[in-house]
Structure formats: structure tokens, C-alpha cells
Amino acid sequence: MTVQEQQERGTVVKREKPLVTVVITTYNQEKYIAKALESVLAQKTDFEFEIYVSEDCGTDGTRAILLEYAERYPELIRLNLRNENVGISRNWYEALCAARGDWVCTLEGDDWWLDDCKLQKQMDFLRAHPDYAAVSHTLMQIDDAGNTYGCEPHDPRILGKDATMELFLQGVTYSCTACMVRNIFRDADQLQYDYVTANRSIADFALCMLYLRAGRVFVMDEPMSAYRVAGTDVQHQNYNATHGAVQKYKDFLSVVDASEKYFGCSEYDFDACRLAGTFFPYCDRVKDGGLAEFRAVMRAHLPVSARRRWRGYFLRRCTVLALARVKRGLKHG
Numbered sequence: 001m002t003v004q005e006q007q008e009r010g011t012v013v014k015r016e017k018p019l020v021t022v023v024i025t026t027y028n029q030e031k032y033i034a035k036a037l038e039s040v041l042a043q044k045t046d047f048e049f050e051i052y053v054s055e056d057c058g059t060d061g062t063r064a065i066l067l068e069y070a071e072r073y074p075e076l077i078r079l080n081l082r083n084e085n086v087g088i089s090r091n092w093y094e095a096l097c098a099a100r101g102d103w104v105c106t107l108e109g110d111d112w113w114l115d116d117c118k119l120q121k122q123m124d125f126l127r128a129h130p131d132y133a134a135v136s137h138t139l140m141q142i143d144d145a146g147n148t149y150g151c152e153p154h155d156p157r158i159l160g161k162d163a164t165m166e167l168f169l170q171g172v173t174y175s176c177t178a179c180m181v182r183n184i185f186r187d188a189d190q191l192q193y194d195y196v197t198a199n200r201s202i203a204d205f206a207l208c209m210l211y212l213r214a215g216r217v218f219v220m221d222e223p224m225s226a227y228r229v230a231g232t233d234v235q236h237q238n239y240n241a242t243h244g245a246v247q248k249y250k251d252f253l254s255v256v257d258a259s260e261k262y263f264g265c266s267e268y269d270f271d272a273c274r275l276a277g278t279f280f281p282y283c284d285r286v287k288d289g290g291l292a293e294f295r296a297v298m299r300a301h302l303p304v305s306a307r308r309r310w311r312g313y314f315l316r317r318c319t320v321l322a323l324a325r326v327k328r329g330l331k332h333g
Contacts, residue, residue: 017101018048018049018100019123020045020102020103020104020105020180021049021051021100021103021105022106022107022119023053023092023095023106023107024052024054025056025088025091025108025109026053026109027062028059028060029060029109032109032111032112032228033062033066034065036107036108036110036111037051037077038112039107039112039114039116042113043113043120045123047123050076050077051078052077052078052080052099053070053079053080054082054091054092054094055079055081056091057083058085063081066079066081080094087200089203090197090200097188099183101183102182102183103123103180103183104183105119105122105180106176106177108177111228112225113224114224119180121224122135122220125218132215133182133211133215134180134182134214134216134217134218135180135218136175136176136178136220137219137220137221138151138152138154138220138222139225139227140223140227141227141229142228142229143228151223153173153174153175158172159219159221160219160221161218162216162218163208165213168209168212169268169269169270169272171276171277174208174219176204177225182214184210184214194258195261195262196210198254198257199255201251202252205256205259206259245285245294246290246293248281249281249294250301253274256273259273271305274303278298279313298310
């Protein structure tokens, strides 16, 4: 039973504000936004939630669809229709700051929720564990044709366990877009704004850091959301589809630089984070070509302290991966 149905039957206690705000960010996603909205509207909860949609001044029919939904569900949906395009990071962060709920969830306009009890399951966990700041879960990777590509994250060190800052900086990431997180944005200041929006296209790294700094983050080993990867539909464009490997690497380094500036260089090992984020892109360039350009970016943008550690780090990671491959072969051989 949805909140709307429960309200009609008088089984939900009316609050002055919703317990949860679901933030949806969207830009030129007319083919997908209705599915995203329907997956939120289908949620069965024993609490009230609102949907806050921030549309980043697109050029397709997304806005018309949003207006139609807002007219149909005025008690649930609030819209922010921008007059200018501001980019993913600012659109996302400002929408989070506009949330009225005590807890916040996010959803990108080309993704959708697979479980109509997602919000309830996350709230049940947080009610039972008041010492946690957030609870995340795994995402099923699905393309436009419905092909699946497994779940992320898949590292056993955090599945059904806590994500930690130490593991995160080693490259063991979790999904902040899957999180239900305490509303830490009510007291946001200019420093936090500058940090999250430092890179126009990447805000999730900064948000993951802020959530971990706010308290414990649990990762449910259950794929309750779908992440739409670039697949058979050439019209579907997202960050991973529109940015090349070198640009994505530059963007990654820029958000790590912003994190080091925000948190201070002495508290966390950001060079270890830079190296972890360099390893697999570097291996891809060895395999697929473009290594010379990639190494030029490393020389230009990696701090000297990180470059000095690179050779030893690379050899250790290669050794660990090779030994793991041998062990798997012996196990299945």
C-alpha cells in the first residue's frame, strides 16, 4: 500500500513535514523519467515522503512530463525547473539542500527502483540502528535492452557490512545514490557547497566522503535499484558514455584534490586514493592503447608524492591480482 493510499484510509499519521525526501535529478531524459517517477510513487511505506525533482534546463520533453506528474500528484511532488543549465553536481547538491525530510534518498532520472519496499526496508534498518548516518545497497546494472551486467558494489568487504573511509580511499566504493542518509544539508555552508560542486560532473565522490564523515554507513547486499548503463540505445547518454577515459581520470583527480582541500591533507591518505583510482584506468590503457596520453596526465596532475609511490603500488597490485587468479584456477581446476 502506498503512502497516498494509506493517507486516504487514515492509517498514516500526518506530519508537518515528510520523514523522507526523495531527490530526483534529471536532464534530457524524457524516455526514462516516467519510469523513475513511477518506481518512487509505487513505494509502500508506513511514513510520509515527498518527491523533489530538479530538472537542469534540458531541451527535450522531460519538463512536460514532470509538469504532468506534478499536476497529478501535487501532495507528493515538488518541482525545481531551472532557467539555465548548471551541471550535474550543482543541480544535485542544491536539490539535496532543498529537502524537507529528516532523511534523504536520491535517484537519477534515467535509473529506477526495483523494489517497491526499498524506502521501507532502509527506514526499518535506520530505526533499528540509530547510530547509523546512512544505509546503502547494491545496484543492478541494466542497459536499455534489459541486459544485466551484475551488481555494484561487489566487494565482500562491505556487502552486508559497513562501508568505511579507509576502504573507500582504497577504491572500495559504495553507492551514495542508493543511500538513505540523515539530512546533513540543512546546515550546509559555502565550504561544503564549493566542495561538492568543485567538479561540474562528479558529486558522488564528495557525497560519499561526507556521508562517511557523518557516521556509520551500512551496505545492504540487496539490489533494490537499477543503474542504467549505456547499452543498445545510442540516444542514451550519461557521464560514463559522454566522457572519454582520460577526461574521466582528470575529473577523478580533481575531486580528490577538492577532498584533500576540504578535509585537510593530514587526516586521510589521499595519495593512496589517487593511486587506487589510477590503477585500473592505467591497465585499460595498457590493454586498449592511449597509454602515452594517460601517462602525460599522470605527470601533470598527480602530486609528486603520489608519483613516487606509483611504481611500487603498481607492482604490488599486479602481484596480488596474479596470485588471486592462480588461486581461482587451482580452486576450479
